[in-house]
Amino acid sequence: MINLPIEPHEVPLLRELVGWDGRYSDYPALFERCNFWAGLRDDKNELIAFGYVAGMGLQHGYMEDIIVHPDHQRKGIGQALVKKLLQESDQVGLEIVTLTFDIKHQTFYTGCGFVPCSGGLWRKKV
Incomplete structure (x- = not known):
């Protein structure tokens, strides 16, 4: 569901379940700054999937944080x-959606329609 109502603590908990940093300070600000997000709940109303697209909302968007609860992966x-995020991107007029991913996920993303390309990453030294 696009722009599913999500409590600020739910995405950080889901991030931790897949082994990522929770980034609790990013929520709820992320919901105000991204173009749109998608999520899915199970029959117990637990958030089991999340992802979003951010950017200026003009021609290009950036997809990030595609997360599926470990108990619901490979389904x-x-x-x-x-695909839902890409459909919404198309509906709002985005012509390009990019993302970065670990090479082990390349088959997944090419199966979703992405074409691998070169790029770069800058990260602040901690």
């Missing part, structure tokens, strides 16, 4: 989430 939920 097609991630692919459905990405």
Whole structure:
């Protein structure tokens, strides 16, 4: 569901379940700054999938944080989430959506329609 109502603590908890840093300070500000997000809940109303697209909302958007709860992975939920975000991107007029991913996920993202390309990453030294 696009722009599913999500409590600020839910995405950080989901991030931690997949082994990522929770980034609790990013929420709820992220919901105010991204173009749109998508999420899915299970029959117990637990958030089991999340992802978003950010950018200026003009021609280009950036997809990030495609997360599926470990108990629900490999069931097609991630692919459905990405496809829903791409459909929404198309509906709002984005012509280009980029993302970065670990090489081990290349087959997943090419299966969703992404074409691998070169790029770069800058990260602040901690």
